[in-house]
Amino acid sequence: MDRELAPEITRQKRTKSIVIVTLGIVSVAAVLALFRTYLSTSVEASKIRTAVAQVGPVENTINATGEVIPAFEQVIVSPIQASVQRVLITPGTRVRPGQPILELDKSFSLIELERLKDKLALKRNGIEQLRLRLNKEFYDADIKDKIKSLNINRLRANVEDTRRLQKAGGSTQEDVTKAENELRIAELEKKQLENDLAYSRQSMGASLKESELQAQIEAKNLQELEQKLRQADILADRPGVLTWVNDRIGAAVSTGDMLAKLADLGSFRIDGSCSDMYADQVKVGLPVIVKINETNLRGTITQVKPSVQNNVVQFAIQLDDNRHTSLRPNMKVEVFIVTNRVGKAVRVANGPAFKGKRRQYVYVLTKGVAERRDAEIGLTNFDWVELKSGVQPGEQVIITDLSQYEHSETITITPTDQ
Numbered sequence: 001m002d003r004e005l006a007p008e009i010t011r012q013k014r015t016k017s018i019v020i021v022t023l024g025i026v027s028v029a030a031v032l033a034l035f036r037t038y039l040s041t042s043v044e045a046s047k048i049r050t051a052v053a054q055v056g057p058v059e060n061t062i063n064a065t066g067e068v069i070p071a072f073e074q075v076i077v078s079p080i081q082a083s084v085q086r087v088l089i090t091p092g093t094r095v096r097p098g099q100p101i102l103e104l105d106k107s108f109s110l111i112e113l114e115r116l117k118d119k120l121a122l123k124r125n126g127i128e129q130l131r132l133r134l135n136k137e138f139y140d141a142d143i144k145d146k147i148k149s150l151n152i153n154r155l156r157a158n159v160e161d162t163r164r165l166q167k168a169g170g171s172t173q174e175d176v177t178k179a180e181n182e183l184r185i186a187e188l189e190k191k192q193l194e195n196d197l198a199y200s201r202q203s204m205g206a207s208l209k210e211s212e213l214q215a216q217i218e219a220k221n222l223q224e225l226e227q228k229l230r231q232a233d234i235l236a237d238r239p240g241v242l243t244w245v246n247d248r249i250g251a252a253v254s255t256g257d258m259l260a261k262l263a264d265l266g267s268f269r270i271d272g273s274c275s276d277m278y279a280d281q282v283k284v285g286l287p288v289i290v291k292i293n294e295t296n297l298r299g300t301i302t303q304v305k306p307s308v309q310n311n312v313v314q315f316a317i318q319l320d321d322n323r324h325t326s327l328r329p330n331m332k333v334e335v336f337i338v339t340n341r342v343g344k345a346v347r348v349a350n351g352p353a354f355k356g357k358r359r360q361y362v363y364v365l366t367k368g369v370a371e372r373r374d375a376e377i378g379l380t381n382f383d384w385v386e387l388k389s390g391v392q393p394g395e396q397v398i399i400t401d402l403s404q405y406e407h408s409e410t411i412t413i414t415p416t417d418q
Helices: 008-036 107-168 173-231
Strands: 042-044 050-052 054-077 082-087 101-103 240-245 256-276 288-291 295-304 312-319 332-349 357-368 368-380 383-390 397-400 410-414
Touching: 042 397, 054 240, 054 288, 054 368, 082 368, 101 240, 101 256, 107 173, 240 383, 256 332, 288 397, 295 332
Parallel strands: 042 410
Antiparallel strands: 050 397, 054 256, 054 332, 082 101, 240 256, 256 312, 288 295, 288 332, 295 312, 332 383, 357 368, 357 397, 368 383, 368 410
């Protein structure tokens, strides 16, 4: 005969059963909560963005950055070694041609100018002394040559007299030979004198020419320094805006040191740069799009620097409208280099749904239901994505990222107020 269980044992079994059932329910609820998003096939309309597919041009672009630079910017450098004495104009001021910008202390160069003048005067004085000495030597040599000629004439007459005396018996053959030798020696001495005179004239002429050339060099150095001193009056030589000036009063500046920058803020260009991974694609003549806030400006690459620095390729852009009111000097802008273009493509606004794949699922919204389509992606840029297949013009494409629902062929788009 069975015995009735004690109430305590019955309560323990009942409690254990309740606990097991409760744990089971909690586990199922947790699993459902974890996979709720995955299993869900509906999305609120307020959580998605859509765009209508249309036909239009799409350009493939490379992302780059740029800086707005004045189309003309003059760098004014110091022509002499000096120091900054006074700044007359502050940056941002418009200047006119001939307007002084700053003053330099030119005392050191003025001393150098006086030294060059003295040096040139000494050189010219030396040339004059050399010319006088040459004239005297030429005169003395000419007199000696004339004296030698007279002596030769005398010796010739002596030879003739000795020969006549020999015939008359008044002199011997030795006397004739002696007179002839004296004449020959005098003639050779005259030739030697004439040769020395010709050499002296050439040598002294070369020395005089050398001294004159040295004087010309000194004169050119003097003219150069005088020109530099005139340039040391730092003036604007064209209209523009002063963008920078060395305002360190008393600071020493060497020849070639920058003193000021003068820019024409009426027109601008863009200095662009991009990663060197695109180096083989960046070429002169490619069109570009420069994005300034909500404004897009068109332009063309006019120069690509041959060297790569710090893994960056640098290039210059000429804008079609280089006087646009949105342009400001030193402004940082976004640059998109156009490498390819399709004139008539089925395109849709770019969004998070497009991740750079060539084939992917997209969702097309029709009457509150998003239908999954297999689409082939073509050219892309910041604004547009080309859809080569899967979508027709006029259809509404969801551009919000719905990759977490891509297992579902359809998604119900529920109104926000439900």
